Amino acid sequence: ERLQWADVIVFGDVETKCLMLHPHFFDREKWKGGYVTFPDRLELLRDWVGDGGHFHMMGG
Incomplete structure (x- = not known):
């Protein structure tokens, strides 16, 4: 929902x-x-990718 x-x-x-x-x-x-509790950002990203989102990670 947060990444839609x-x-x-x-x-x-x-x-x-x-x-x-x-x-x-x-x-x-x-x-x-x-x-202090917050949503797990990596879990949100994983679920979003699992639902068809596209993720790219670049490093220097």
Whole structure:
């Protein structure tokens, strides 16, 4: 559902932490010591590709 706007997703020179941690993770005021949970971005991408989306990953 989150990726339905795209036909192809291209990643280039992406650090692992960009895929694993949501940007709000770094804002301590948002979670104030509580547990932080976000959708698994790699799982969302995997499912999207499984449903017919196209993914390309490039590296330098």
